[in-house]
Amino acid sequence: MNNIFAENAVHPIVEKFGAMSAKEPIKTIEEIDQALKDPKLPLLPRLDIMVIKSDTFNRLGYLEQYLENSRQGFELAQAHKKQDYASRFKLDEAEALSQLNKWEQSKVVFKEALVTIETLDNRFLEAQAKSKFGLASYYNEEHEAALKLLLDAYEIYQEEAPGFLATTLANIALVYDATGEHETAIDYFFKSLSYIDEKEQEQNASITYYNIGYVSIKVKKYDQAEEYLKKSLTIAEKFNIVQGVAFAKSQLGLLEYERQHYETAEVYLKESLSLAQNIKNQRLINATMSDLLKNQIKQGKTEEVDVLINQLMARLSDKEDKDKLVVLRHAADHYSDQGRFQEAIDYYNKVINVFEELIKSNRIKEMKKLQNEFNDKLQQQELEILKQRNELQQLNLEKQESQKTIFILAALILTTLLMSALIFWRREKISHQKYAELALTDELTGVPNRRQIFSIAERELNGFFRENGKLMFCLLDLDFFKRINDSYGHDVGDRVLIEFAVAIRCAIREHDSLGRIGGEEWLLILNQVDVDDLDVVFDRIRSQCAKIDVDGLDEVITVSMGVTLAHSDDESIEVALKRADEALYDAKHQGRNRYAIKLRHG
Numbered sequence: 001m002n003n004i005f006a007e008n009a010v011h012p013i014v015e016k017f018g019a020m021s022a023k024e025p026i027k028t029i030e031e032i033d034q035a036l037k038d039p040k041l042p043l044l045p046r047l048d049i050m051v052i053k054s055d056t057f058n059r060l061g062y063l064e065q066y067l068e069n070s071r072q073g074f075e076l077a078q079a080h081k082k083q084d085y086a087s088r089f090k091l092d093e094a095e096a097l098s099q100l101n102k103w104e105q106s107k108v109v110f111k112e113a114l115v116t117i118e119t120l121d122n123r124f125l126e127a128q129a130k131s132k133f134g135l136a137s138y139y140n141e142e143h144e145a146a147l148k149l150l151l152d153a154y155e156i157y158q159e160e161a162p163g164f165l166a167t168t169l170a171n172i173a174l175v176y177d178a179t180g181e182h183e184t185a186i187d188y189f190f191k192s193l194s195y196i197d198e199k200e201q202e203q204n205a206s207i208t209y210y211n212i213g214y215v216s217i218k219v220k221k222y223d224q225a226e227e228y229l230k231k232s233l234t235i236a237e238k239f240n241i242v243q244g245v246a247f248a249k250s251q252l253g254l255l256e257y258e259r260q261h262y263e264t265a266e267v268y269l270k271e272s273l274s275l276a277q278n279i280k281n282q283r284l285i286n287a288t289m290s291d292l293l294k295n296q297i298k299q300g301k302t303e304e305v306d307v308l309i310n311q312l313m314a315r316l317s318d319k320e321d322k323d324k325l326v327v328l329r330h331a332a333d334h335y336s337d338q339g340r341f342q343e344a345i346d347y348y349n350k351v352i353n354v355f356e357e358l359i360k361s362n363r364i365k366e367m368k369k370l371q372n373e374f375n376d377k378l379q380q381q382e383l384e385i386l387k388q389r390n391e392l393q394q395l396n397l398e399k400q401e402s403q404k405t406i407f408i409l410a411a412l413i414l415t416t417l418l419m420s421a422l423i424f425w426r427r428e429k430i431s432h433q434k435y436a437e438l439a440l441t442d443e444l445t446g447v448p449n450r451r452q453i454f455s456i457a458e459r460e461l462n463g464f465f466r467e468n469g470k471l472m473f474c475l476l477d478l479d480f481f482k483r484i485n486d487s488y489g490h491d492v493g494d495r496v497l498i499e500f501a502v503a504i505r506c507a508i509r510e511h512d513s514l515g516r517i518g519g520e521e522w523l524l525i526l527n528q529v530d531v532d533d534l535d536v537v538f539d540r541i542r543s544q545c546a547k548i549d550v551d552g553l554d555e556v557i558t559v560s561m562g563v564t565l566a567h568s569d570d571e572s573i574e575v576a577l578k579r580a581d582e583a584l585y586d587a588k589h590q591g592r593n594r595y596a597i598k599l600r601h602g
Contacts, residue, residue, distance in 0.1 A: 002563075008308070008483050010520060011042070011044070011045035011048065011049075013035060013041070013045055013049060014045050014048040014049060014156075017031065017032055017049050017052045018052055020053050021055065022202075022203055023057045023239065025056045025059060025060055025239060025240060025241065026052075026240060028052070029053060029056055029057070029058055032049050032050075032053045033051065033129070035049060036049070036050070038189060043080055044063070046076070047073065047076065047082065047085045049171070050069060050072070050073040050076070050089075051073070051085070051088060051089075052199075052375035054066060054069050054073065054089070054092045056242075057069055058095065058096070058186035059203065059241055059243070059244075060240075060241060060242055060279070061241075061242050061243025061244075061246065061281055062278060062279060063096055063099050063100050063279065063280060063281065063585050064096075064100070064307050066092065066095075066096040066099075067093060067096035067097065067100065069092075069098055070089045070092035070093040071089070071093055072088075072090035072219065073085065073088075074086050074089035074090055074091070074093065077089060082392070083116065083120055084120060084122055084125060085116045085589075086116075086359075087113050087116050087120065087125060087129070088125060088128070090109060090112065090113035090116070091110070091113050091129055091132050091133075092129060093109055093133070094106045094107075094109035094110040094136065095132050095136060097122065098139060098140065099139075099281065099283070100138040100280075100282065101282045101283060101381065101589075103136075103140045106136060109133070110129070110133040111137065113129055114126075114129050114130070117129050120132060120262065122176040123156050123160050124156070124160045124161055126156060127152075127153045127156035127157050127160060127161070127164070127487030129155070130149040130150070130152045130153040131150065131153040131157075131164070131167070131168055131171065132148070132289065134146045134148075134149030134150035134152075134153060134171060134175075135150070135171050136149075136173070137149060137284070137289060138171065138174050138175050138178060141178070143178050143179055146175050147172065147175045150168060150171050150172045150175065154168045154169070154172065155364070161565070162195075162574065163195075164357065165192075165195050166192045166193070166194075166195035166196045166204060166208070167207075168189050168194070169189075169191050169192035169195070169202065170189055170192040170207065170208050170211055170252040172188055172387070173185040173186070173187075173189045173192065173211065173215075173444055174189030174211065175195075176209075177214075177218070178216050178371060180217045182215050182219050183219060184385040186212060186214050186215050186216065186219070186345075189208055189211050189212045189215065190560075192208050193205070193208050194209065194210075198517070200579050202235050202237060202238070203235065204238070205231075206231070206232045206235035206236055207245060209229070209231045209232035210229065210232035210244070210247060210248055211253070211384075212224070212225075212228040212239070212350065213225045213226070213227070213228035213232060213248075213251055214229075214251050216222070216228065216257060217254060217255050218249065218410075219582065220491075222255060222258065222259060225251075225255050226255060228253070229248050229251050229255065230248075230252070232244065232248045233245060233249065234333075235251070236248055242275055242278065242279050243275075243279055243281060243284075245275055246272050246274070246279065246281065246284060246288075247274045248273035249268045249269075249271050249272035249275070249349050250268070250269065250272035250276075250284060250287065250288045250291070252268045253265045253267075253269035253272060253288070253291060253292075253295070253521050254269075254291050256268060257269075257294065257295050257298075258289065260298075260489070262295055262298050262299045263385070265295045266292070266295055266296070266299070268289055269291055269292040269295060270292065270575060271286070272288045273285065273288045273289060273292065276288055276306075282532070286312070286316070286323055287323075287326065288322065289311065289312050289315075290326055290327055290330070292308060292313065293312065293327065293330055294330060295307045295310065297330065297333075302338065307335055309327070309331045309334075312327045312388060313331075314328065316483075319358035324354055325351060325354050326355060327553050328347050328350050328351045329347075329351055331347045332344050332347035332348045332350075332351060333518070335347060336450060336518050337518055338349065342444070342451075345451075348451050349487065350452075350589060358484050366451075375410075382523070393514070407539075423558075427493070440452035440455075442515070442516040444494055444497055444498060444516075445497055445498050445500075445501035445516055446501065447501050447505075447514050447515055447516055448513070448514070448515035448516075449515065449516060449517075450515065450516070450517040451514060451516060453513065453514075453515020453516070453523050453525075454515075454517075454523075454573065455471065456515065456525060457523065457525055457573045457577075458573050460513070460525055460527070460566075461566055461570065461573055461576070464566045465568065469527070469528060470527065470528050470529060470530065470565070471525070471526075471565065472525070472526040472529050472563060472564070472565055472566070473523065473524075473525060473526075473563070473564050473565075473566065473573075473576050473577060473580050474506070474523070474524040474525075474561050474562065474563045474580060474595075475521065475523060475524075475561065475562045475577065475580040475581055475583075475584045476521070476522040476523075476541075476559050476560070476561050476584075477520055477521050477522075477523070477548055477559065477560050477561075477584055477588070478496070478500060478558075478559055478591045479557075479558040479559060479560055479588075479593060480555075480558075480592075481493065481496070481519075481520035484496060484553070484555065488552060488553055489512070492550055492551075492552050492553055495550045495551075495553075496548065496550055496553065496557060497520065499548045499549075499550060499557075500545065500548065500557065500559075501514070501516070502542060503541075503544035503545050503547065503548055503557075504522070504524065504545075504560075506544050507537075507540040507541045507544040508524065508526070508537075508541075509542070511527060512524065512525060512526050512527065513525040523577070524561075530564070534595060534597065535562060538594075538595045539563060541559060542558070542593065545557045545558060545559050546558075558592060558593035558595070559585065560584060560587040560588050560592045560593065560594060560595070561583075561587060561594075561595035561596075562580045562581060562582065562583030562584025562585070562586065562587055562595070562596055562597075562598065563580060563583055563595055563596070563597040563598070564576055564577075564579035564580040564583060564597065564598050564599065565566030565599060567600075578599065579598040579599075579600070582598050583595075583596045583597055584596070584597070
């Protein structure tokens with residue numbers, strides 16, 4: 001460890017623990033505790049080894065101990081007016097709070113520390129502050145602020161401490177990854193690695209290995225991901241860095257999930273979850289449980305899925321964020337696939353409620369921003385008014401003329417406020433429409449999802465009752481889709497679903513409706529079509545499906561269709577769709593790649 005703050009030469013005990021912490025972190029903490037009991041230990045070495053202790057707790061993922069030691073260090077430094085040390089411990093406290101999911105509290109502490117540090121003329125400490133604050137901002141999805149802080153830190157480190165450039169480049173890469181620039185992120189991680197002596201700085205290398213593996217999964221470079229994640233895991237296990245082991249196993253679990261090796265994924269994810277719970281890393285617990293939920297859904301472990309959903313909902317009950325949204329959507333889709341439709345509907349409604357809460361939250365932020373803008377404009381206008389008054393007084397203008405000028409300026413202020421409010425209202429309306437559309441659209445194919453197509457079907461059925469026209473419901477099922485998924489992989493399967501949606505929309509009329517109700521099943525609603533015209537309709541569908549061309553797939557796509565007509569005695573859409581489902585069964589039983597029609601039950 002560098003003795004960053006001490007004015008005198010490095011104390012031997014500081015050198016000892018600095019060297020030990022990288023190789024024997026647990027033993028280092030135990031021996032530091034013993035050393036701190038020595039009343040004869042001078043103040044500066046005492047503070048230095050408390051810094052080492054904080055760093056070690058952080059690497060091990062012992063977050064509550066990290067927080068406690070940081071606060072103790074701050075009190076000691078503050079009592080002896082050592083502001084450099086006090087600020088460093090404040091930064092550690094803020095970082096610990098962030099990792100314990102107390103971001104708002106953490107942000108306040110970071111800002112207080114930065115204000116103090118900027119008065120100390122300590123450029124290295126300023127870089128550390130901005131680096132830590134930037135990384136915490138990244139973890140809490142404030143990416144613009146994160147990138148600015150990290151770039152500021154990078155500039156300072158270039159002049160003051162080039163040895164810290166590797167870590168800073170890696171953190172900048174994380175921000176690029178979060179904003180969707182994954183290839184750029186990987187480039188920055190490899191640049192970061194070029195600053196590290198991989199044999200002498202194994203722990204630093206381990207973090208970068210992990211990040212390369214983590215982002216490589218996103219760009220489907222699975223072999224590269226496995227190579228670097230396993231290198232990271234090996235080092236974390238070697239030095240008993242529990243948090244590093246937990247994170248590496250979490251990503252290896254996700255990697256095996258993407259490879260469709262669900263049993264192997266389950267082993268990694270459960271091991272990671274156990275470690276995350278031991279060190280109380282709430283962010284990792286939530287992420288790993290969410291990945292485990294996806295994995296167990298794929299394996300059809302219904303009872304375990306139900307337990308995970310309940311546990312995650314309890315953990316996220318006081319949140320209205322995208323993590324909760326992901327869990328709700330997994331739950332809704334799972335219950336829908338299980339045929340537990342009432343539970344699925346309940347969870348789809350919860351998805352929309354979270355969307356509305358997110359919109360409301362964004363609206364509050366926008367209102368605060370507008371209020372600040374209005375205050376600035378009002379202050380500017382008030383200054384203009386004062387300026388005008390002075391000029392009018394100096395020129396001895398009439399009082400009436402002065403009042404007229406003030407009235408005009410007030411009118412300008414009112415106009416500005418009204419225009420800003422109008423802009424805000426329009427932006428909010430567009431935002432609300434955007435989220436409403438997302439909640440009603442199938443994420444993969446862009447057609448209406450189950451909730452939306454059923455709503456359309458209900459509306460069409462009500463119109464049929466009023467007008468007594470012609471209405472036809474068709475259930476479509478891709479033939480042998482499971483075989484395509486199993487043989488060619490889910491990437492090809494997803495591409496088939498996307499192209500299938502395009503093909504059907506090309507085959508039907510503009511006023512007909514298509515929606516995906518789950519997996520490879522679809523609902524098609526046809527207006528004013530006679531039974532005699534079904535051959536023509538299905539021939540167009542079959543012809544468009546035959547044209548589907550997906551790279552890596554050498555099979556012709558075919559579809560089976562079950563058809564029914566709406567009847568005046570249909571009590572609900574479910575009654576009609578049951579007939580269509582029976583017809584679909586007949587079409588499959590008769591050899592697939594055809595349609596069958598069911599006019600009445602029985």
